[in-house]
Amino acid sequence: MVTLQQIAFHAGCSLATVSRVLKGDGPVSAEMVRRVRRAAAELGYRPPSSAGAAGVRTRPVVGVLVPSVTNPVFAASLAGIQHRLQAAKHGVLIAQSNYNPASEAAAVAALLEQRPTGLILTLCNAETSRALSAALPPTILLNNRPVARFPSAVTVDNHRAGYEITRHILAHRHSRILFVSGYFTSSDRARLRYEGYCAAMQDARLAPFPAMEIPFVHGYEHLELAGVMERHRPTAIIASNDLLAVGVMAALRREGLSVPSDVSVAGFDGIAIGRLMNPTLTTMAMPDTDMGVAAAAMLLDIAENASECRHLCLDHRLYLGETVRAVS
Known part of the structure; x- marks a missing residue:
């Protein structure tokens, strides 16, 4: 069994420094953190589980927090994470937050009880999340932009994606485009996509509509569009994700409107159900599985090889479905 004393000797530092680094508690320089983690990795050290017997090695684990395990986007990311970590x-x-910022800190605390090698976190808003106030092991933000304390992240450019899909709809001569979204407080991804929409509308010298925000949980099935359709009379609707786009299409049918003959619809994510629909959904596809693989690989590299923190931004792409048509 590798001891903390052996790590301290290998890293050329004190036992107290090793303890602070491995617990993530107390002031330690970035260089010393890298030296201690590298020494621990080279010696094959694994932290003991709080539930296991003293001195007994257990299989190392990584903690993952996502907003929802039922959303195909996060399910795809989890599949990528698990594939990479199984190989290691x-x-x-x-753990899941159910799109509730207030529950994130407790969910992360529960993950930390298992002494994980590190964490991969998709937060409602990385800038304001209380989950990041704790002393954390190596942490990768997934789908969130990096923050000062946690500069390692795997993302896509959601602002750019929102801008590009709006430009695509504008190119079909739409000028009254509505953005329907889950609450921005529950998803900074949705907020960035809306801000991209606003930028594209302003560049086209058109006034963007205020976003229609609904709950992410249980909001899609009971979506009511009658009021907003009467108020804004949009010819196209952008939904902040594909599941919501499906809900928008169902709500439009309840209003006696056809897609895309009466109203064009587009979404984000590129989930499989969009390609199975009739008409097929126009969407900005995201590399969710690849993002999960990349986040897991980056975490292992930082935790075990003491590599530098970095921000990886993967490409999105427009999927030309059949739910957007040109207006005359």
Whole structure:
């Protein structure tokens, strides 16, 4: 069994410094953190589980927090994370926030009880999340932009994606485009996509509509569009994700409107159900599985090889479905 004393000797530092680094508690320079983690990795050290017997090695695990395990986007990311970590003989612990910022800190605390090698977190808003106030092991933000304390992140450019899909609809001569979204307080991804929409509308010298915000949980099935359709008379609707786009199309049918003959619809994510629909959904496809793989690989590299923190931004792409038509 590798001891903390051996790590301290290998890293050329004190036992107290090793303890602070491995617990993530107390002031330690970035260089010393890298030296201690590299020494621990080279010696094959694994932190003991709080539930296991003293001195008994357990299978290392990584904690993952996502807003929802039922959303196909996060399910795809989890599949990528698990695939990469299984190859490294790591287990995966999963927690979900249900799009509730107030529950994130408790979910992360539960993951930390299992002494994970590190964490992969998709937060409602990384800038304001209380989950990041705790002393954390190596942490990768997934789908969130990096923040000062946690500069390692795997993302797509959601602002650019919102801008590009709006430009695509504008190119079909639409000028009254509505943005329907889950609450921005529950998803900074949705907010960035809306801000991209606003930028594209302003560049076209058109006034963007205020976003219609609804709950992410249980909001899609009971979506009511009658009031907003009467108020704004949009000819196209952009939904902040594909599941919501499906809900928008169902709500339009309840209003006696056809897609895309009466109203064009577009979404984000590129989930499989959009390609199985008739008409097929126009969407900005995201590399969710690849993002999960990249986040897991980056975490292992930082935790075990003491590599530098970095921000990886993957490409999105427009999927030309059949739900957007040109207006005459």
